Amino acid sequence: MSRSSRETGTAYALLAPSLFGITAFLVLPIFVVLWLSLNRWNLISPAEFVGLDNVRQVFADGAFRRSLLITTGFVVIVIPAQTALGLFAATLLTRGLRGSALFRVVYVLPWICAPLVLGVVWKWILAPSDGALNALIGQRVEWLADPALALPTVAAVTIWTQVGYVTLFFVAGLTAIPSHLLDAARIDGASPRQVFWRIKLPLLRPTTFFVLVTGIISSFQVFDSIYALTPQGGPEGVTDVVAGRIYYQAFQSRNIGQASVMALVLFILLVVITVGQQRWFRSRTTYDLSS
Amino acid sequence: MSAAERVHAGRTRPLDAAVAYLLLVAGALVTLAPFVLSGMTAVKSPQQFAAEPVLNLPQPLTFSNFTTLFGGRYDFVSPVVVTAQVVAVILVGQIVFSVLAAYAFARLRFPGRDALFWVYLATLMVPQIVTIIPLYAMFAEAGLRNTFWGLVLPQVFGSPYGIFLLREYFRGIPEDLISAARLDGCNTMQILRYVVVPVSRPILATLTIITIVSHWNNFLWPLVITSGPTWQTLTLATANLQSQYNGNWTLVMAATTVAIVPLLVLFLTFQRHVVRSITITGFK
Numbered sequence A: 001m002s003r004s005s006r007e008t009g010t011a012y013a014l015l016a017p018s019l020f021g022i023t024a025f026l027v028l029p030i031f032v033v034l035w036l037s038l039n040r041w042n043l044i045s046p047a048e049f050v051g052l053d054n055v056r057q058v059f060a061d062g063a064f065r066r067s068l069l070i071t072t073g074f075v076v077i078v079i080p081a082q083t084a085l086g087l088f089a090a091t092l093l094t095r096g097l098r099g100s101a102l103f104r105v106v107y108v109l110p111w112i113c114a115p116l117v118l119g120v121v122w123k124w125i126l127a128p129s130d131g132a133l134n135a136l137i138g139q140r141v142e143w144l145a146d147p148a149l150a151l152p153t154v155a156a157v158t159i160w161t162q163v164g165y166v167t168l169f170f171v172a173g174l175t176a177i178p179s180h181l182l183d184a185a186r187i188d189g190a191s192p193r194q195v196f197w198r199i200k201l202p203l204l205r206p207t208t209f210f211v212l213v214t215g216i217i218s219s220f221q222v223f224d225s226i227y228a229l230t231p232q233g234g235p236e237g238v239t240d241v242v243a244g245r246i247y248y249q250a251f252q253s254r255n256i257g258q259a260s261v262m263a264l265v266l267f268i269l270l271v272v273i274t275v276g277q278q279r280w281f282r283s284r285t286t287y288d289l290s291s
Numbered sequence B: 001m002s003a004a005e006r007v008h009a010g011r012t013r014p015l016d017a018a019v020a021y022l023l024l025v026a027g028a029l030v031t032l033a034p035f036v037l038s039g040m041t042a043v044k045s046p047q048q049f050a051a052e053p054v055l056n057l058p059q060p061l062t063f064s065n066f067t068t069l070f071g072g073r074y075d076f077v078s079p080v081v082v083t084a085q086v087v088a089v090i091l092v093g094q095i096v097f098s099v100l101a102a103y104a105f106a107r108l109r110f111p112g113r114d115a116l117f118w119v120y121l122a123t124l125m126v127p128q129i130v131t132i133i134p135l136y137a138m139f140a141e142a143g144l145r146n147t148f149w150g151l152v153l154p155q156v157f158g159s160p161y162g163i164f165l166l167r168e169y170f171r172g173i174p175e176d177l178i179s180a181a182r183l184d185g186c187n188t189m190q191i192l193r194y195v196v197v198p199v200s201r202p203i204l205a206t207l208t209i210i211t212i213v214s215h216w217n218n219f220l221w222p223l224v225i226t227s228g229p230t231w232q233t234l235t236l237a238t239a240n241l242q243s244q245y246n247g248n249w250t251l252v253m254a255a256t257t258v259a260i261v262p263l264l265v266l267f268l269t270f271q272r273h274v275v276r277s278i279t280i281t282g283f284k
Helices: A003-034 A053-062 A062-093 A098-110 A115-125 A132-138 A152-174 A179-187 A193-203 A205-220 A224-229 A242-251 A256-282 B001-009 B014-042 B045-053 B064-070 B076-109 B113-125 B126-142 B148-156 B160-171 B175-183 B188-200 B201-216 B220-226 B234-242 B251-267 B271-281
Strands: none
Touching: A003 A256, A003 B076, A003 B113, A003 B148, A053 A062, A053 A256, A053 B251, A062 A152, A062 A242, A062 A256, A062 B001, A062 B014, A062 B201, A062 B220, A098 A193, A098 B014, A098 B045, A115 A132, A115 A224, A115 B014, A115 B234, A115 B251, A132 A256, A132 B175, A152 A205, A152 A224, A152 B014, A152 B175, A179 A193, A193 A205, A205 A256, A205 B148, A224 A242, A224 B014, A224 B113, A224 B234, A242 A256, A242 B064, A242 B126, A256 B126, B001 B160, B001 B220, B014 B045, B014 B160, B014 B175, B014 B251, B045 B251, B064 B251, B076 B113, B076 B201, B076 B234, B148 B220, B160 B201, B160 B234, B188 B201, B201 B271, B234 B251, B251 B271
16 A cells, blocks of 8 residues: 555544544534424424425514624624723733733633623622622612613623633734834834824734634624523513524524524624625735734 | 733833723722622521621621532532533543544645645534534434433534644644654554654643633533433533522522632633633634
8 A cells, every 4th residue: 555545544544533523513513404494393293394484484573683683782882892991901911010910810710711600690790689789889770670771781791701801812912013113113203102003003903803703703692691691582672682582492482493594694694794804804904023 | 021021011100000000900800809709609698698788798607508509409419520521521532533633634645635624624613503403403313312422422523623723733743753753663643642742732731721611611502402400511500590599699609609610720720821822722
């Protein structure tokens, strides 16, 4: 046997387990969900082929459109806030102050905990009569039961969870900027503000891109924390995000066909967002720091 | 603080530094308060919690919430054991199978390699909420609902993310090291065991921590695939406890403490590792 065919054999033997796993549990499900979206099925009686009926019903469904809007609103609150706060924290942490490493670790703590468990912790903190926050401010506020407050509140909890993670990336990005560029600007008389807006921020573009893309993708799929904080869509359905709607539609209403359509819509939406962002960022200047 | 970080300081006046510290401390307080408050409530007696303002310090300090949680009808022992088993099995599977696959992609030449690697990478884009319904249907069909294997199978064969991470690292191993081992008569498994794995300890440690954290925290799949108490994981048990005994906050905070503390210990022990690896790889 030649060396190259032996190498091919070895390679496929090494790949066999992961190839099986990825095919069976990541690739095949996409085809299955496509098929399920064309059927009416309640998990119990046999599935019935209904063609594009589910698609029509989902698009006629005001609740689904509403939850797309709610999710978009959630993303619009969370992403700018966590990006700005993370960038701000990172500028504080890269000033060479003693203890910066410790603060960085503290800030990232919420990120490693289960969003579900943190949701339960915050559910108590925000509880109206015996919660910590209302005790602290000395007022009874219905943070999670008031339809006007519920969405901003769950968004705030999400921001609290993720800021430290965003900060880590900006710290890494800022640290990677060659100091001679900053020195040159300072010698030329640039103010700290100018250094930040004219030099640091443009050079951070790859980091910003990464943080925005991953942040937007994960926020569009938010589920665990909202499941804990405001189950069943929250007061008057104001926190009825898409992932929750898909879950409840599939496993409570047992309407697998429509839930599958919704899942596919979310999938397509996320792909479009990712590709769109990539194009937008590519079309703008990036600076090569490798030289 | 590294030299590079120091250079960015420019001129820092004492007043600027004071303001910066003030802001950093405020941020740390907001970050830590929920952990401290929930831990405090977990060691407070239910009587004190009901009778006094909630921000009062626990007096006396009690572990009765934990004994209630682990004994009798709540039986939190089982979710801890189930979660530990699930995480252990997934961890071993993911590390072993990811190492094998990553080595093939990094160091072997074979037809279809690049296309296949592209497929692996593309699956990183598939959101969990999209696969959850078809996976549920497939597992129900296979009779794996509410079983241990139902919990671990989708994850145990390696993750595209882990494979990607290891491949990058394996590509950096000097060719001389591997060809020397081959000349000494090592087969592929021996090369992996005696050369590749030992020199890849840092990245394997990173992947280990990432895998433990993300599966300890997993919620959606256990929620869908299990029912009843037998295969309840810790996240699921915490959620159920909260929704059934809403208002019994000392008990619920004991549960969240049990779910959080092991991860905090793990993270604080290996934090250098994790912080560095998160920024390299963007885990999750």
